[in-house]
Amino acid sequence: MTDSVAARSLAALSRRVSPVALAVVTVVVLAELALLAGYLGFTGAEPTSVRYLLYPFVWVNLAAWAVFTVVPPDASRRVRGAVLAVTAGYLLVLAYVGGVLDVTHLGHGHSHGGPRGLELFTSLPPGWGPTVVYDHAAFTLTLVPYQVVGYLALTYLVYVALLDFAAAALSGALGLLACASCSWPVFASLLAVVLGGAVPTTVYSFAVDLSTAAFVAAVVLLVWRTGGA
Template sequence: MTASTALAGAWRRVRPRPETAAVFVGLCVLEGAALAAYLATTPVGVTAPRYLLYPFAWVNVAVLAVWRTELAPGERRRRLLAAAAGVAYFLVLAWVGGVVAPSHSAGGVTVYWQLPPGWGPLVVADLGPLRVAPTPYLVGGYVALAYLVAATVVDATASPAGALAGALSCVSCALPVVAAVASSVTGGAVAVGGASAWSYDLSTAAFLLAVGLLVWRPDAAALARLR
């Protein structure tokens, strides 16, 4: 089988269904309206438009990926294992991504209303030893990744072939973690922090690639056909 045939087969697997396309168009319309309202009512100068669009990329890809991925049927023990893996993965991402961090404040809650759609409204809460800052688009993206990881675990525990595909595709699980760590090192991952010029670009690229691989889940045969 040629590489073009393999790519065509992969496209048939992931190409959007009509209802998926309708959901995507609806999301884009709502997001466009929210962004237009924000720009019309907030006196800000836009010097890097991509930062306004990144949250929409995260949200749209997250919604479509979860929409297209169903948890395979399985016994209760396997589903509990998958749920535990998804929750653990979300907590890791939340920690390294700055959604949850150690608190150095006496306590209190601050709400940032003037942030662009997707970045805000951002609620920053100091809860004892922890500081929680759930940037909306990051939380949505992390939830989607956790769901996809859980779906991969369900498939991986169902059969040896599923385990192989899960092992290969879950290499992508590390991408958002590595990107979040790199973003934190280069300038911080929380919206109210001073991130470096490329930290959000890095985390967005890693997120999109991770979602693509977790949805596709290429097995060894598919990868061999692409060589």
């Protein structure tokens, strides 16, 4: 019985995946592997763990799939504006919790002695680099490519989910906490950061694994929530 259900599920999935989509996915994956092989060959780097080289591609590919899968519902300009304001706050929370935005020296001047300004790190593996660091007296921005793509995709999915919820309930600006499937990624990321700081010898060493698992679960949940899959 279980085998027949699984077979039917696979058959249904194969019908939904067009040959063109499958070809695009294959080309993208092969191109990413070639890019990674080129980086390793050119730099001579010897990674300690292959999964850390692959995680950025998981983020970018899943983000692209989600954005092209989910379509925003129709809504009034007022509702769109309110939801856009909420999702802008959500993006700031993600940036802060995820380490993209650092405001620890806000109000205390420049906390470290290096010069302020823009720095570009190009020697990092694909997805991890090129990383852009902008150091300001009030804040520091650390833009890691895969994180930027992932957080923007999550923000878009939250925007669509809130639009869908607002269109159904017509409750105006509901706030982030009104939608459990929208707030979960923030709290999952926050939990990973908190645990990483509390138990550095165990959890911190798996911080990227935890954040990737949280990102995958959040994207799948939000896509399912908006009816995209």
